[in-house]
Amino acid sequence: MLKVGLTGSIGTGKSTVASIFKELGAYVIDADEVVHKLLKRKDIKEKIRKEFGDVFTPEGEIDRKKLASIVFNNPEKKKKLEQILHPEVFKEIEKFFKQVEEKDPNAVAIADVPLMIETGSYKNYYPVIVVYAPPEVQLERLIKRGMDKEDALRRIKSQMPIEEKVKYADIVIDNTGSLQDLRKKVEEVYEKLKKMAANN
Incomplete structure (x- = not known):
């Protein structure tokens, strides 16, 4: 089975x-x-209550917006949240890989992980695929989604630059063209991955 990492x-x-x-x-x-599901777990809720206080809705669910606004501008708090969530996320991914392998030994199994490179977990996967679009295209797309320009720029700047991420990639999928172009590229990459999985 091929354990592929996908990020961007x-x-x-x-x-x-x-x-x-x-x-x-x-x-x-x-x-x-996986994170969405974890945030509903009782033990995770308790850890978050201890660390972040009242970031809950009246129904007792975690208010993601409240939590995000705390960690977004506070690296210390962000690290604390990651320490609670990341080990659990990796456990779930490993469990997923195990189940897939039992079912289909020649499978192409892909973990879609936004912070793979930042956390160093990209080393757990091969090949690592990075989806690329230049910053001006990222900005344009976010504005189209309804984000205002300032917010969109802030989001882009808060992440590792995409040019930097590409250096860690075994395969780069360039997504600057149309959806049809993208589909064609993904199909080509998938054919490669299937061959790799079969020879693994």
Whole structure:
């Protein structure tokens, strides 16, 4: 089985690439979805209550916006949150890989992880795929999604520059063209991955 890492930056089209891989038959786990589920777990809620105080909705769920506004401008708090969540995310990803391998030993299994390079966990995957779009295209896409320019720029600047991420990639999928172009590129990469999985 091939354990593929997929990453990119905000506005590069990583989620679109992940969903095309899925359509083509790859097994995909999305780290963001894993985090959503973790934030509903009782033990995680307790840890977050201890560390961050009242960041809960009246229904007792974690208010993601409140939590995000605390960690976004505070590196210390961000680190604390990552220490709570990241080990659990990696456990879930490993569990996912194990289940896929039992079911389909020649599978192409992809972990879609936004902070793979920043956390160093990219070393757990081969190949590492980075979805690329230049910063001006990222900005344009975020504004199209309804973000205001200031906010969009702040988001882009808060992440590791995409040019930097590309240096860690075994495969780069350039997403500056149309959706059709992108689909074609992903299909070509998937054919390569299937061959790699078969020879693994």
